[in-house]
Each structure stands twice: as structure tokens, then as C-alpha cells.
Amino acid sequence: MMNSTKSPVCNLPTGTRLVGKWHQKPYKIVKQLGSGATGTVYLADSAHGDIALKIGVNNMAITSEVNVLKHFSKVQGQILGPSLLDVDDYSTNEGTFPFYAMEYLKGEELLPFIRKRGDEWLGIFIVQLLGDLDRLHRAGWAFGDLKPDNLLVVGPPSRIRWMDVGGTTLLGRSIKEYTEFYDRGYWNLGTRKAEPSYDLFAVAMIMINCYYPKRFNKNEDKPHFQLKKAIEAKPALLPYRQVLMNAILGKYVDAQLMRKDVVELISNKKTYTHKPQRKTRKTHKETKKQKGKGSYIFDFFLVSSFLLLAYILYLFGQMM
Known part of the structure; x- marks a missing residue:
């Protein structure tokens, strides 16, 4: 050759x-x-x-x-x-x-898109990506060389499309093309056999890559502890910690199980954190003003949550 x-x-x-x-x-x-x-x-x-x-x-x-x-x-x-x-x-x-x-797909690369538009897009795109991977796996293929470089955000509505299929491999065979950071073999966390769990490991690494854009090398005797520390060091990844570790350790047998867990996390995610304030004496006018402001913030997050959920449901409808 x-x-x-x-x-x-x-x-x-x-x-x-x-x-x-x-x-x-x-x-x-x-x-x-x-x-x-x-x-x-x-x-x-x-x-x-x-x-x-x-x-x-x-x-x-x-x-x-x-x-x-x-x-x-x-x-x-x-x-x-x-x-x-x-x-x-x-x-x-x-x-x-x-x-x-x-x-020729015209769009924006995944990592810059999320950095510009906010962390909430990560969960949305991962849910969509896992749905697409499940369909691919059921058709008898593993993507293989799954990484942000091979993903593009197109739209509207915004959704992920795959760009390069050079690493796609029939299930059961050896992965023919890979990139070290997203390859479980490099991290000593599994074989390079084409199976759903190989791609799901790469999905977890893509999520980590979103908050470590320069990536990092394997530098510990127990790489899964290194990856666990990397996840716990980024607040945006903490809600997904258990899902990420399950994917990294090969505990998901198919993409649908991982997708279900991510959907549940998104549904239960709090839209804001209440911070207790020091008690002070307020006039009736100040109290009324603060209540109005608090009500506005609550309404804002309520509407935002509704819109986000509606968008997720829309994507689900497109993928069914």
C-alpha cells in the first residue's frame, strides 16, 4: 500500500x-x-x-x-x-x-461552538451524538476515529454532523484509524476492538476535551485516576462525573444506556444556585423591589429551562 x-x-x-x-x-x-x-x-x-x-x-x-x-x-x-x-x-x-x-458541510467546529454559546449545549449535542452512534452501532459499524475534528455543528436548528468516515470499522474487527487522546488503547483502558464501548470512551474524551482544549498526555501509572482528577477539576464536568467514568471504564454496553443517563442528568440539572444573604433591615419599598427582581430572575430561569427542554425534545423528535 x-x-x-x-x-x-x-x-x-x-x-x-x-x-x-x-x-x-x-x-x-x-x-x-x-x-x-x-x-x-x-x-x-x-x-x-x-x-x-x-x-x-x-x-x-x-x-x-x-x-x-x-x-x-x-x-x-x-x-x-x-x-x-x-x-x-x-x-x-x-x-x-x-x-x-x-x-461539503458548512458549519462550526464543536469546541469553539460550545465555548461561545455556553455549557448547556454540551449535554444537548452529546445526547444527539449518542443517538446517532446507537443507530450506527445497530447497523454493524463503529465510528473508530471519533474526535471533535470529525464533528461539525450545522443548522439551524443546530445539530452535529460527521465529517470524515475514514476510521469507521465493522464491529468485531480491529480499529483501523484512531487519535491517541480519544483512544482507550492509549490510556490502557481497553482494546482497539471495534465495539460500541470503544466509541463511548471517545465520547467521554470529547466532553473532557471541551474543557481541556490543548488536551494532555498520559502521565500516571493509573490513567483512569488521572482522568477522574481532570473531570473533578472542572465544575462544568462535575454533573457528568459518574457518566464519564462509566464510559471511560467501559461499563456501558451500548450508546442508548449512556444517552439515557445524560438525558436524566440534563432533566434534573438545577438552573441556578440560591445563595443565602446576610439579614438586614429593609424598608417596605426595598423589599418590594427585591421581590420583583427575584421574581424576574426566577421567571428568566424558568423560561430558559423550558426553552432548553423544548429544544432537546425537538432534537429527539428529529432523531426518532
Whole structure:
């Protein structure tokens, strides 16, 4: 197998024009979006506008990804990843290289989105992600290389879509592509066998990554204690502590169980914390004013909670 990083198609310059060998569809390279073990993804211009074009060096790897994208479009009517648009070969003086064209997803990366819009979005997106993973697992696949780089927030309404399916692996086989921070094998907390619990470990690490954007390396003899300390050091992660540790230690056998626990946490989460104040003598006017202010704050949080719950229910309806 040729190393994709040394392939002549891994660094196509802007403006390169290519035409599919079989379908004769023309594409023009705009820029490179990313490169991995199975190939390089470009933003390209086509007859239908912007598309994402992935060129590989191994026919079997590209065929596997194409099959995954086809499966995505059939999983209970949900479009989990980009829509597949074309599959063909690109002939050059150096050889013929397989490629496929897919929908170009426009959106915002997961971590910046949550930092800008608030912690409450983390639970919403994790519930949606776990629902999508459950459908994928029931179809016989594990995502494998699950990480924020492979997730994009699109909308409205805001929801997560999957970008790169290069690591997707049939259940029971060895994970073919992974990133250390999200890989339970790196943390000595399980094998690299493709199974639901492998992806659920990665979900927990994505949640941790939201509050440790620079990530961190394994540096203890007992990595699960290191991860437990990292969770307990971030107030926003404390409500999810037990769920995260269950996923890290492989206690969830499927995504639906983890999803159920996250939904329950979101439903029971307090919207505000009451802080006792020192007793002071107040005039009738001040007391009335404070009551009005307190009532306004209560109403604000009540409405916010209602809207948040309504949005979660809306997402559930979209995923059913």
C-alpha cells in the first residue's frame, strides 16, 4: 500500500482541474481541508457548487468508506455523515487514484461552538451524538476515529454532523484509524476492538476535551485516576462525573444506556444556585423591589429551562 502522505495527490495545488475517468465529471481544487491515513480531502468546485473531494491511494480503503457513506444514508432515514455524490478514478502520469465526492458541510467546529454559546449545549449535542452512534452501532459499524475534528455543528436548528468516515470499522474487527487522546488503547483502558464501548470512551474524551482544549498526555501509572482528577477539576464536568467514568471504564454496553443517563442528568440539572444573604433591615419599598427582581430572575430561569427542554425534545423528535 502506498503511503498517502507521499502520494502525488496529497498536495494538489489550488486551481488543479481533474475529470473523473468513468463519469467524466469535472472538478476544480479550491484548497486542502485535511489529510489522513486513507487519503486527502479537498474543497472543490463542481457543476453543483462546493463539494468535498477525497482522493486516496488504496482502492479497498476508499471502497470501504464509500460503503459506509451509503450505509449512513440508510440508517433509519437519518443522514449521519455527508451525502455521497460521486465515485470515480483520477488518472495522472503517476498512476490512477480512486476518489469520491461528497456533500461539503458548512458549519462550526464543536469546541469553539460550545465555548461561545455556553455549557448547556454540551449535554444537548452529546445526547444527539449518542443517538446517532446507537443507530450506527445497530447497523454493524463503529465510528473508530471519533474526535471533535470529525464533528461539525450545522443548522439551524443546530445539530452535529460527521465529517470524515475514514476510521469507521465493522464491529468485531480491529480499529483501523484512531487519535491517541480519544483512544482507550492509549490510556490502557481497553482494546482497539471495534465495539460500541470503544466509541463511548471517545465520547467521554470529547466532553473532557471541551474543557481541556490543548488536551494532555498520559502521565500516571493509573490513567483512569488521572482522568477522574481532570473531570473533578472542572465544575462544568462535575454533573457528568459518574457518566464519564462509566464510559471511560467501559461499563456501558451500548450508546442508548449512556444517552439515557445524560438525558436524566440534563432533566434534573438545577438552573441556578440560591445563595443565602446576610439579614438586614429593609424598608417596605426595598423589599418590594427585591421581590420583583427575584421574581424576574426566577421567571428568566424558568423560561430558559423550558426553552432548553423544548429544544432537546425537538432534537429527539428529529432523531426518532
